[in-house]
Amino acid sequence: MNSTHQLVKDCIKNSRQAQEALYKQYASVMLGLCYRYTISIEDAEDVLQEGFIKVFHNIEKYRNEGDLGAWIRKIMVNTALTYLNKHNKYKKEMQLDEIQMHPLTDENIEVKLETKELIETIRQLPAGYQTIFNLVAVEGFSHVEIADLMKINVNTVRSQYKRARGIIIKKLTNNEIIHLYNEQ
Amino acid sequence: MSNNFEHNVKSILDDFALAPSEAVWKSIEPELPKKRKRRAIIWWLAAACVPTILGIGLALNSTSNKKDKSTAKNNVIKTQNENKEDFKPINTTEKASINPKANELSQYTDNKINTTSNQSDLQSILLKSKRNKASIIFLNKLIRDAKKSGTPKKVSLINNTYKQIATTKSIEYNEHKRYDELLWKDSLVVPIPNFLESVDTKVENVNPSFAATIRCLPQPKKSWIFQIAISGGSSVVENRTFFTNSNQIELSNINTPPTVGGGVLTTGVTPNNTIKYLPLPQNGFHIKAGLIANKPISKKFNIQTGALYTFRNNKSFATLDSVMSNNIFTEKANTIYQNQAHTLEIPFQLQTQLYNKRQINIYLITGASINWQLSNTYLQQITNTNRYLLNSQNRNTFLFTLQTGVGVKFKNVNAQIILNKGLTPIHQTGVKNYFSGIDAMVMMPLKSIIKR
Numbered sequence A: 001m002n003s004t005h006q007l008v009k010d011c012i013k014n015s016r017q018a019q020e021a022l023y024k025q026y027a028s029v030m031l032g033l034c035y036r037y038t039i040s041i042e043d044a045e046d047v048l049q050e051g052f053i054k055v056f057h058n059i060e061k062y063r064n065e066g067d068l069g070a071w072i073r074k075i076m077v078n079t080a081l082t083y084l085n086k087h088n089k090y091k092k093e094m095q096l097d098e099i100q101m102h103p104l105t106d107e108n109i110e111v112k113l114e115t116k117e118l119i120e121t122i123r124q125l126p127a128g129y130q131t132i133f134n135l136v137a138v139e140g141f142s143h144v145e146i147a148d149l150m151k152i153n154v155n156t157v158r159s160q161y162k163r164a165r166g167i168i169i170k171k172l173t174n175n176e177i178i179h180l181y182n183e184q
Numbered sequence B: 001m002s003n004n005f006e007h008n009v010k011s012i013l014d015d016f017a018l019a020p021s022e023a024v025w026k027s028i029e030p031e032l033p034k035k036r037k038r039r040a041i042i043w044w045l046a047a048a049c050v051p052t053i054l055g056i057g058l059a060l061n062s063t064s065n066k067k068d069k070s071t072a073k074n075n076v077i078k079t080q081n082e083n084k085e086d087f088k089p090i091n092t093t094e095k096a097s098i099n100p101k102a103n104e105l106s107q108y109t110d111n112k113i114n115t116t117s118n119q120s121d122l123q124s125i126l127l128k129s130k131r132n133k134a135s136i137i138f139l140n141k142l143i144r145d146a147k148k149s150g151t152p153k154k155v156s157l158i159n160n161t162y163k164q165i166a167t168t169k170s171i172e173y174n175e176h177k178r179y180d181e182l183l184w185k186d187s188l189v190v191p192i193p194n195f196l197e198s199v200d201t202k203v204e205n206v207n208p209s210f211a212a213t214i215r216c217l218p219q220p221k222k223s224w225i226f227q228i229a230i231s232g233g234s235s236v237v238e239n240r241t242f243f244t245n246s247n248q249i250e251l252s253n254i255n256t257p258p259t260v261g262g263g264v265l266t267t268g269v270t271p272n273n274t275i276k277y278l279p280l281p282q283n284g285f286h287i288k289a290g291l292i293a294n295k296p297i298s299k300k301f302n303i304q305t306g307a308l309y310t311f312r313n314n315k316s317f318a319t320l321d322s323v324m325s326n327n328i329f330t331e332k333a334n335t336i337y338q339n340q341a342h343t344l345e346i347p348f349q350l351q352t353q354l355y356n357k358r359q360i361n362i363y364l365i366t367g368a369s370i371n372w373q374l375s376n377t378y379l380q381q382i383t384n385t386n387r388y389l390l391n392s393q394n395r396n397t398f399l400f401t402l403q404t405g406v407g408v409k410f411k412n413v414n415a416q417i418i419l420n421k422g423l424t425p426i427h428q429t430g431v432k433n434y435f436s437g438i439d440a441m442v443m444m445p446l447k448s449i450i451k452r
Helices: A003-012 A016-037 A041-057 A068-086 A088-094 A113-124 A127-138 A143-150 A154-174 B002-014 B022-031 B041-086 B092-098 B100-106 B110-114 B116-128 B133-148 B153-168 B208-215 B446-451
Strands: B225-243 B248-250 B264-266 B277-279 B283-296 B301-325 B328-357 B360-381 B388-394 B397-410 B413-422 B426-428 B431-445
Touching (some): A003 A016, A016 A041, A016 A068, A016 A127, A016 B022, A041 A068, A041 B022, A068 A088, A068 A127, A113 A127, A113 A154, A113 B002, A127 A143, A127 B002, A143 A154, B225 B301, B225 B446, B283 B328, B283 B431, B301 B360, B328 B397
Antiparallel strands (some): B225 B248, B225 B431, B264 B328, B277 B301, B301 B328, B328 B360, B360 B388, B397 B413, B413 B431, B426 B431
8 A cells, every 4th residue: 555545544534644744745836836826925825725625625535546646736726716716806807808917926935037937927917817827838728628617718718828828928038038938 | 839838837837836834734724624533343332332331320320310410500500600701801901810812912913913923823822812802802903904004995894893893892793795793792703704805905915824713713692682762753543432321333434524622523323322422533642762672583583672661642532512403413522632641562573684784774673562551541621721630540451552664773773663553442431542653763772872
């Protein structure tokens, strides 16, 4: 029985140690995911908190098929989407058709420069565009799946993704972070 | 090219990680499901032991019964006392000795709460503190600080609500669509489920786990609210049935409106059925004052009762001179009788909320009241003068009235317009009087008046 399986089993028994271990194993990566969907570290932590609560309450549903990290990621993405639709400051931007970049709070996260540039560019997009870009480019959802998830038209997903992508590339080009889209 | 871009973005961001603060796990922990107790085999063992335990228990029961009861009673009393201690209002001058947590909270002012480590400390203090007045005052301060930085209207509305409850100790409970007001009873703090949802970002920058802490607090019980009431209005006397000395005749056909001193009432009845009294459907007035008790029983319904002293003054009826002429029996109004009554009214109302927003609450009233007539006096006006003689008195009769109306509540002040319809009459020689009327009442909470 591998360690992940045992960890899940102990979590199902509500062993606090196991729960904390699981949390510590995946919290950083998941916070990175949440950070990409929100505009502040506090909001990201809020999503992280709600997401992990859901993970532990539904851990029995994990059937040891596929990667645990991927399963947790799915829950976290759904939690992030719920959060965006629930909070007023994101709600309007979720339905916004025009792209109006918003400024970020001064959060001095310690990451590589190109990662920071990329993340900050994504996070400056309006919430709707930001979400669609994250879901397509990073999470790998199809346009149809995203349309279903966000309850919008698939053409809207396509056009918003195209525009978001264009803006990100332009900004990164201006900042000379150009190798992201060079052919290798 | 395009696939490369997505591929590169994914490879950078897939592993992008940030270290969460310690406070996040601390806020997740309380929400986690509790450890399961062992099952199955334990239950089987327990089931097997039950008959044995029962047998032993029954054998011991007769000898220890009395002892058990008194122990249980002592435990109950102890628990009740403990609860009362927990929620005792904190006198600000005694803060330090009664509840050190209040002092601990007081250091978290202004800029200090902006750092995450301070927020997690604060959260653990609030979790331990017994959900007391210090917590609500702290919340109040938090909102006030946010308001100072020019935040929008909704924050100031929450601020005002908190301030009102914290300072006036109002025990109102209202539920709004976006946020709940607090129910304040003996310093018990009530959570607002979506407390920070509609609040400006500046306040939301406080660690959200703080809000989660507040959400865990229990809802208080809805309790009676006592109010002082005064009202005034008009009363109408409906005189429906008139007695003669030997016969009862109901007046339903009045050909011409009767007037005092000159009007006639043609009835067409024979002189044997002499009508002695003439109805005067004139309005009088009444005034009431007393105590009202109101209690919410659900989100939409309140019940109200109380005790009101009422003074009512009406012109009641007039005696008639009877005249027989050309086989037509006519009466002339002569002496006016005035009625004054002192009553103790006990109303029973059901209030149905129709509108409840921004501290304005409009509700429909249906109900009834029992009126204990302490005294009911008929005064006879001396003809062509303004002087009255005491004619008769009766007391200790009970009248029942139906009530319907509408009420408006703004902040702590309640105003009602009620229509009353008498169901039972007052009997007086010759008449049955039914009192109806319209009443305008104003009520204010007893505690706010005492405080002033």
